[in-house]
Amino acid sequence: MPGAYLVGAGQSDYGAFPGESYRSLFRTAFEAARESVPKGIGTDDVDEAVIGTLGVGGRQLGLSGPAVTEHVGLDGVPCTRVENACAASGFAVRQAVQAVKSGMADVVLAGGFEIMSDTSSDATKYWLGVSGETEWERLSGTTFSGVYAQMASVHMEQYGTTREHLSRVAVKNHENGAKNPHAQLGFECSLEDAQSAPVVADPLNLYHCCPTSDGAACALIVSEDVVDEFTDDPIRVAGVGAGSDSVGLFQRDTYTSVPASERAGKAAYEMAGVGPEDLDFAEVHDCFAIAELLAYEDLGFCERGRAGHLIESGATEIGGEIPVNTSGGLKSKGHPIGATGAGQVVEAFKQLSGEAGDRQVEGAVRGLTHNVGGSGGAAVVHIFERETGVGA
Amino acid sequence: MPGAYLVGAGQSDYGAFPGESYRSLFRTAFEAARESVPKGIGTDDVDEAVIGTLGVGGRQLGLSGPAVTEHVGLDGVPCTRVENACAASGFAVRQAVQAVKSGMADVVLAGGFEIMSDTSSDATKYWLGVSGETEWERLSGTTFSGVYAQMASVHMEQYGTTREHLSRVAVKNHENGAKNPHAQLGFECSLEDAQSAPVVADPLNLYHCCPTSDGAACALIVSEDVVDEFTDDPIRVAGVGAGSDSVGLFQRDTYTSVPASERAGKAAYEMAGVGPEDLDFAEVHDCFAIAELLAYEDLGFCERGRAGHLIESGATEIGGEIPVNTSGGLKSKGHPIGATGAGQVVEAFKQLSGEAGDRQVEGAVRGLTHNVGGSGGAAVVHIFERETGVGA
Numbered sequence: 027m028p029g030a031y032l033v034g035a036g037q038s039d040y041g042a043f044p045g046e047s048y049r050s051l052f053r054t055a056f057e058a059a060r061e062s063v064p065k066g067i068g069t070d071d072v073d074e075a076v077i078g079t080l081g082v083g084g085r086q087l088g089l090s091g092p093a094v095t096e097h098v099g100l101d102g103v104p105c106t107r108v109e110n111a112c113a114a115s116g117f118a119v120r121q122a123v124q125a126v127k128s129g130m131a132d133v134v135l136a137g138g139f140e141i142m143s144d145t146s147s148d149a150t151k152y153w154l155g156v157s158g159e160t161e162w163e164r165l166s167g168t169t170f171s172g173v174y175a176q177m178a179s180v181h182m183e184q185y186g187t188t189r190e191h192l193s194r195v196a197v198k199n200h201e202n203g204a205k206n207p208h209a210q211l212g213f214e215c216s217l218e219d220a221q222s223a224p225v226v227a228d229p230l231n232l233y234h235c236c237p238t239s240d241g242a243a244c245a246l247i248v249s250e251d252v253v254d255e256f257t258d259d260p261i262r263v264a265g266v267g268a269g270s271d272s273v274g275l276f277q278r279d280t281y282t283s284v285p286a287s288e289r290a291g292k293a294a295y296e297m298a299g300v301g302p303e304d305l306d307f308a309e310v311h312d313c314f315a316i317a318e319l320l321a322y323e324d325l326g327f328c329e330r331g332r333a334g335h336l337i338e339s340g341a342t343e344i345g346g347e348i349p350v351n352t353s354g355g356l357k358s359k360g361h362p363i364g365a366t367g368a369g370q371v372v373e374a375f376k377q378l379s380g381e382a383g384d385r386q387v388e389g390a391v392r393g394l395t396h397n398v399g400g401s402g403g404a405a406v407v408h409i410f411e412r413e414t415g416v417g418a
Numbered sequence: 419m420p421g422a423y424l425v426g427a428g429q430s431d432y433g434a435f436p437g438e439s440y441r442s443l444f445r446t447a448f449e450a451a452r453e454s455v456p457k458g459i460g461t462d463d464v465d466e467a468v469i470g471t472l473g474v475g476g477r478q479l480g481l482s483g484p485a486v487t488e489h490v491g492l493d494g495v496p497c498t499r500v501e502n503a504c505a506a507s508g509f510a511v512r513q514a515v516q517a518v519k520s521g522m523a524d525v526v527l528a529g530g531f532e533i534m535s536d537t538s539s540d541a542t543k544y545w546l547g548v549s550g551e552t553e554w555e556r557l558s559g560t561t562f563s564g565v566y567a568q569m570a571s572v573h574m575e576q577y578g579t580t581r582e583h584l585s586r587v588a589v590k591n592h593e594n595g596a597k598n599p600h601a602q603l604g605f606e607c608s609l610e611d612a613q614s615a616p617v618v619a620d621p622l623n624l625y626h627c628c629p630t631s632d633g634a635a636c637a638l639i640v641s642e643d644v645v646d647e648f649t650d651d652p653i654r655v656a657g658v659g660a661g662s663d664s665v666g667l668f669q670r671d672t673y674t675s676v677p678a679s680e681r682a683g684k685a686a687y688e689m690a691g692v693g694p695e696d697l698d699f700a701e702v703h704d705c706f707a708i709a710e711l712l713a714y715e716d717l718g719f720c721e722r723g724r725a726g727h728l729i730e731s732g733a734t735e736i737g738g739e740i741p742v743n744t745s746g747g748l749k750s751k752g753h754p755i756g757a758t759g760a761g762q763v764v765e766a767f768k769q770l771s772g773e774a775g776d777r778q779v780e781g782a783v784r785g786l787t788h789n790v791g792g793s794g795g796a797a798v799v800h801i802f803e804r805e806t807g808v809g810a
Contacts (some may be wrong), residue, residue: 065604075662086470088503089795092662096669096795102681104660105796106509109499111480117498121513127520129419130658158482178429218501266522268496270467270484277488289494346603404483404497 035375040241040360041145055242073131078138079364082244082394111157116367116397116406122316139242140362159274175227178316185331193220195315203354210360234315241362243369265409273403284402287324294407302326309370311398367397426455429768432633432752447634458557462558468505471756478628479556484807503549506790508759508798512738532633532754553668577723587707594733602752626707631752635761636699644793659685665795679716694718701762759789
């Protein structure tokens with residue numbers, strides 16, 4: 027099976043953009059991805075496209091994949107929309123890797139988008155909650171902040187995790203996001219700010235929750251047969267893993283881990299032949315602060331129950347042992363649902379290309395991205411590796 | 419790259435089932451697919467799942483893939499929902515083939531479902547039209563019957579196609595569907611009935627339009643490395659092709675062909691190394707009678723403009739040169755959007771297994787399925803081949 031390589035990735039700004047459409051944001055991301063390819067790439071080079079979106083914006087619900095690819099000039103190119111809630115474009119990237127490895131495509135665009143600031147349609151209001159389990163969670167009034175608050179409560183009780191640990195996630199991610207020109211909430215916050223914010227769903231306060239966002243992101247995945255046409259400094263997709271689980275949290279055996287993330291991480295590490303100790307950085311799915319802490323444990327950055335200590339130690343800051351969410355994460359960079367997974371890959375591409383500016387992890391050669399759908403009904407993990415840097 | 423094989427396929431009945439849920443219908447289809455595997459298959463054998471749905475029913479919009487796979491016992495298995503409007507599960511089958519050929523999975527479930535009879539939610543009413551182009555078609559009042567009526571009008575004017583030709587599609591498909599126990603409209607209709615039905619969107623009348631349906635369908639795709647575990651009579655996925663196009667009909671150069679279908683067919687024939695003359699049967703996307711006629715031309719069953727003559731000649735009836743929609747097609751069997759593509763594969767499996775009962779095509783060894791999203795924004799074609807029968 028041919029290897030898969032990441033040769034370019036780009037994103038729009040994340041934020042609230044009433045003057046933009048899903049198509050204009052997607053074009054911005056697509057052009058940024060194209061421009062990032064070291065030796066350039068044309069629309070004619072693209073064999074296939076996979077587009078992730080939940081469809082919250084409500085403009086083009088069916089066929090929203092072809093609706094954006096036609097807009098960027100990919101006429102006739104096979105295009106599939108995928109949706110796994112907030113992990114939509116993480117799974118799009120995975121499907122792109124499968125398409126390349128299947129030999130059925132040499133160059134695949136994996137992208138995603140979401141418009142969340144426009145709540146004018148019934149569908150939008152209806153949809154914001156629809157990735158939660160319907161019968162027992164959503165229809166009884168449980169929101170995502172409520173579900174993650176349950177996870178946080180149990181983790182706090184079981185392992186002594188504190189509100190300050192949660193707040194430290196916000197402080198770190200805002201510090202990183204303040205260095206990311208695409209970030210929606212690109213400002214620093216103090217621990218005091220993060221500790222004193224209004225409660226959303228106890229124990230989660232406003233600074234423990236990511237914003238809703240408009241935005242788009244794109245990644246270009248190519249086969250080893252053609253990678254030399256696009257770059258002299260290849261970044262290999264070394265590992266890909268995915269898992270699923272019951273959509274409802276209440277159906278799971280555990281509230282203090284996300285089994286789908288564990289499965290996805292394990293599969294990705296196995297495929298890449300590396301472990302968490304071999305990573306130089308990671309982008310993890312911090313829709314809520316507790317989600318980042320759970321990811322530390324689910325992905326093996328620390329032992330079960332030790333995530334609070336890990337954030338407190340500074341190990342996940344830039345300059346630490348395993349910097350996490352150098353982009354600012356969902357918390358500061360933003361969380362345009364369908365774009366989020368591909369947007370994490372944008373940060374991995376920048377870090378591995380040495381182009382992450384003030385938030386660059388020195389000498390980064392291997393990084394991981396981790397994207398979760400809902401409260402853990404689906405998760406996908408990718409490991410990227412800069413080939414010329416490995417062993418250097 | 420390992421070859422991909424179809425080892426089982428099954429479906430629920432299609433119809434209006436207020437007592438069923440999307441999950442119960444999906445379970446029926448999944449169990450039927452499992453039971454159809456000659457040597458049996460367990461849930462533990464399944465490595466991955468790809469689920470197509472538009473989500474019209476509105477019960478579980480985000481993560482509806484994992485929501486059905488958890489219900490049938492595929493705990494933890496990576497699951498991706500795909501949506502390309504009415505071609506959702508046709509693309510799910512394609513993605514399953516890519517997953518197998520990529521070496522990342524040995525056994526993949528490709529399925530789909532839709533609940534369309536329950537119009538109690540706002541989302542449902544909103545969604546039935548949302549696969550049409552939004553800004554210039556849907557919001558100006560254009561429905562799918564209107565879009566296809568435009569195609570029919572131009573085809574009639576340009577090539578002399580008649581209302582009777584359209585009606586003959588209905589007569590043929592109802593004759594076939596009357597022999598299919600799963601069909602929603604499993605009764606015969608006379609040419610007089612079909613000619614005199616009330617107008618929906620001139621020139622299309624009620625018998626020129628498929629129904630809306632509840633239903634689910636599943637197919638099991640496996641790698642050549644494991645196919646012997648499941649069957650001694652392998653059916654190979656010989657060809658897979660897909661194409662996309664502008665979502666809006668008004669943006670295309672032609673109203674008398676579906677370019678995405680032509681692209682998909684060409685790619686599938688090339689991969690399979692066969693042509694339309696080598697097919698024993700085909701299931702094509704007859705959401706409206708004109709769509710079946712366009713498919714005849716787009717897939718090369720006859721020359722451009724000759725589809726009316728082809729249906730009139732009887733060549734596409736069972737017993738003819740190229741029987742089309744032996745299942746009854748969308749017109750008589752039904753069209754539960756997300757299930758339709760996988761449901762076509764169910765018919766291909768039955769025909770190639772010699773288990774199509776009264777509608778069996780004698781000696782069938784190679785068949786094609788053709789699934790279209792919207793008015794042609796996406797299309798996907800598969801060619802299946804019974805290995806022991808080829809050249810026999």
